[in-house]
Amino acid sequence: MALKALDIYKLLPKKNCKECGDPTCLTFAMKLAQGKSDPDACPYLDEAAKVVLGASTRPPIQKVIVGMGTRAFTVGEEFVFYRHEKTFYHQPGIFYLVSDNESDEKISDVARMIREDYFTRIGMDLRLNGVAIISDSGSPVKFSEAVKIASLKGEIPLVLIASDPTIMEAGLGVCGNFAPLIGHVTEDNIESFCNFGEKYGASLLLKAESPDLLTILVDKCLAKGLSNLLLDLTGPMGVFVQDSTVIRQLALSRKVPQFGYPVFLDVSQSGFSGLITGIVKFASVIITPPLSKPDMIAALVMRQNIYTDPQKPIQITPGLYQIGTPGRSDPVFVTVNFSLTYFTLQGYLEATRRSCWLLIVDTEGMSVLTAVAAGKLNETIIKDAINQFKLADEVDHGTIIIPGYASPLSGRIEEVTGWKVMVGPRDAAEIAAYIEEELK
Amino acid sequence: MDLTYSPGWTTSVREVVIGATSSEGGSRRISYKIGGENDLPFIGNSGHKPLIAFEICDDPTIWPEVVRSACRDLINNPADWAHHADQELNADLIRLNLTSTKKRNFSNYKGIGNTIKQVLASTSLPLIIEGSNDQDIDSEVFQQCGEAGQNERLVLGTAEAARYRSVAAAAIAYGHIIIAQSPIDVNLAKQLNILLREAGLPDDRIIIDPYTGALGYGFEYTYSTMERIRFSALKGDLDLAMPMISSPADSLTVKEVREATFTDETAIAWEVATSVAAALAGAVILVVRHPGTVPILKDAIDQLKHGRGGI
Numbered sequence: 001m002a003l004k005a006l007d008i009y010k011l012l013p014k015k016n017c018k019e020c021g022d023p024t025c026l027t028f029a030m031k032l033a034q035g036k037s038d039p040d041a042c043p044y045l046d047e048a049a050k051v052v053l054g055a056s057t058r059p060p061i062q063k064v065i066v067g068m069g070t071r072a073f074t075v076g077e078e079f080v081f082y083r084h085e086k087t088f089y090h091q092p093g094i095f096y097l098v099s100d101n102e103s104d105e106k107i108s109d110v111a112r113m114i115r116e117d118y119f120t121r122i123g124m125d126l127r128l129n130g131v132a133i134i135s136d137s138g139s140p141v142k143f144s145e146a147v148k149i150a151s152l153k154g155e156i157p158l159v160l161i162a163s164d165p166t167i168m169e170a171g172l173g174v175c176g177n178f179a180p181l182i183g184h185v186t187e188d189n190i191e192s193f194c195n196f197g198e199k200y201g202a203s204l205l206l207k208a209e210s211p212d213l214l215t216i217l218v219d220k221c222l223a224k225g226l227s228n229l230l231l232d233l234t235g236p237m238g239v240f241v242q243d244s245t246v247i248r249q250l251a252l253s254r255k256v257p258q259f260g261y262p263v264f265l266d267v268s269q270s271g272f273s274g275l276i277t278g279i280v281k282f283a284s285v286i287i288t289p290p291l292s293k294p295d296m297i298a299a300l301v302m303r304q305n306i307y308t309d310p311q312k313p314i315q316i317t318p319g320l321y322q323i324g325t326p327g328r329s330d331p332v333f334v335t336v337n338f339s340l341t342y343f344t345l346q347g348y349l350e351a352t353r354r355s356c357w358l359l360i361v362d363t364e365g366m367s368v369l370t371a372v373a374a375g376k377l378n379e380t381i382i383k384d385a386i387n388q389f390k391l392a393d394e395v396d397h398g399t400i401i402i403p404g405y406a407s408p409l410s411g412r413i414e415e416v417t418g419w420k421v422m423v424g425p426r427d428a429a430e431i432a433a434y435i436e437e438e439l440k
Numbered sequence: 441m442d443l444t445y446s447p448g449w450t451t452s453v454r455e456v457v458i459g460a461t462s463s464e465g466g467s468r469r470i471s472y473k474i475g476g477e478n479d480l481p482f483i484g485n486s487g488h489k490p491l492i493a494f495e496i497c498d499d500p501t502i503w504p505e506v507v508r509s510a511c512r513d514l515i516n517n518p519a520d521w522a523h524h525a526d527q528e529l530n531a532d533l534i535r536l537n538l539t540s541t542k543k544r545n546f547s548n549y550k551g552i553g554n555t556i557k558q559v560l561a562s563t564s565l566p567l568i569i570e571g572s573n574d575q576d577i578d579s580e581v582f583q584q585c586g587e588a589g590q591n592e593r594l595v596l597g598t599a600e601a602a603r604y605r606s607v608a609a610a611a612i613a614y615g616h617i618i619i620a621q622s623p624i625d626v627n628l629a630k631q632l633n634i635l636l637r638e639a640g641l642p643d644d645r646i647i648i649d650p651y652t653g654a655l656g657y658g659f660e661y662t663y664s665t666m667e668r669i670r671f672s673a674l675k676g677d678l679d680l681a682m683p684m685i686s687s688p689a690d691s692l693t694v695k696e697v698r699e700a701t702f703t704d705e706t707a708i709a710w711e712v713a714t715s716v717a718a719a720l721a722g723a724v725i726l727v728v729r730h731p732g733t734v735p736i737l738k739d740a741i742d743q744l745k746h747g748r749g750g751i
Contacts (some may be wrong), residue, residue, distance in 0.1 A: 084664040121656065238747030241482045246445040273740030276716045294702050298655065298709035302717060305660040340658045347695040
């Protein structure tokens, strides 16, 4: 079991020397308890304490980095089973799977798609992560050629799939320096693959008939000093969900330390629903045949949602925003700086095709309902925003429209700001009807 | 090696029966049990298979454009639309949304009673009825719904904390099930269930709707709220041990879907993604509107239900 901060504190020198970078031993202990710091940062720790702390402060799920350079990505290092307990830290990498039997052109198209395609929402660029090449040809030459085309000189993280060590070595010959993930490592080829792991620094993808047999492979790799491991739990969707759930539980409780590695899933059989299942149920590297654009976007949005930190709502910068090209007589809608509120309202306002102003006030990222209840949306904040963003310089009508849930504040806002207040709808979906009825 | 998983659950999700066959006093060809799970979704073999409800409406003017065009020959005739969803799409349930009641100055109460009777005649699947959302007309609307579906063990929606009495009264008087909706908040869901129990509704007649935020616009809050409701239920909180329903209808109105180039494909992808994730968080009735979603979602549920069969 993980140690609590106070238990860790008892093992520390309690000198408050600050050499670890933290102001006190207690704050250092709290970081260790969360797995956010390394016991080695303390120069005065005795060996016995190091052993205890080293084993219990390593994240319950090993951190593994796939790829090199700007597109390299980290998986593992997770601490919770439910995202609401804290957050999920590292989004799963999604790889497009191509066969080495495909034409050079097709392989390079897929690689370029991975390198170039992205879309932006809520101020973030959403992208896929890499290419997985599978050896179907059985030819080392063909495999290495396919790998060479797909790697784009190391720009794109790769997964190499070939269980024959000769074929794998041919692939590693062209991309071995780019930290690929290689598999499948099984009982039969584990010796050779461990050698590749040592020689190239590649991460190893372990595959066995059942989860308990996986633990044997893990032990063999650990005996060789290799700990950049992933566990392949590919199977029918129902089986995956069960295995992935149980393995996550046993890894987090540290009951079976061999399960403390990120999970891999191939959704070639289960398709788009399998991809969504992998995203929500703990997969860390997912390979899929290339997706249609709608499926790709939906999957990336789901990944963004599930991996959003529940404790840190995404905020938008307060300010006066324009919808369309508003003029001096166009309406002013006031709302909070919770990004979901902003983007939802913006979407509905744009759909009305009516130009207007959107005054975003600072409620520390709280939604309207929460901000009203917590007093974060109040007459003073609205007054400050009107002044700070010089609303009076932009419009003549002296009127603002507040969210429906803020209606109890309307009198006080009028008093304090001197602006006339209209109460808008509670639900952004009703904004079109509201504009039509109230603003003619 | 000890690979046991011991989460310490103490309680099962309550079973709710929806629809009534002739032997149960109704006229449906099938009735369903939902709920009954004693573990996390799709873990072990407990509980019943999640159901897919296809949603239709009696006034398509406020229905998403993408669905109106996909169902264009059917949208002005709820009975034909329901028949199609039953026979062609192979939905498990039909949800009839009485959108006409959401228009200003609605007063055609007899009309909705007739529509319900026509739909009950055109499909023999169990029915969910989504009524008005205005206190001033709720009482008469739900009276009509309750009466028109007497003995059929309908699912009536939607009760909210601020307006649940009319729905509850109709459900109690005519023996129907109720959908209790709360705004993505586990505590409010619990409170509403307590209110409904105090109003006289038995616990096995309640389905929780924790509200499904649109994908990309807060779906993660719904996902976590569903997980928390299920966790509380399994840990023994009887006020939350009811099956859950998810309706990702909002996902069809977001900007990304409205403005998509491949409109149908996008709508289907967003509905499937939201529904699969909701099922994995514990929802057992998945309400969808795009006809293309149904077969994909059916396949996904079949795949998810084929697990290891117990741990």
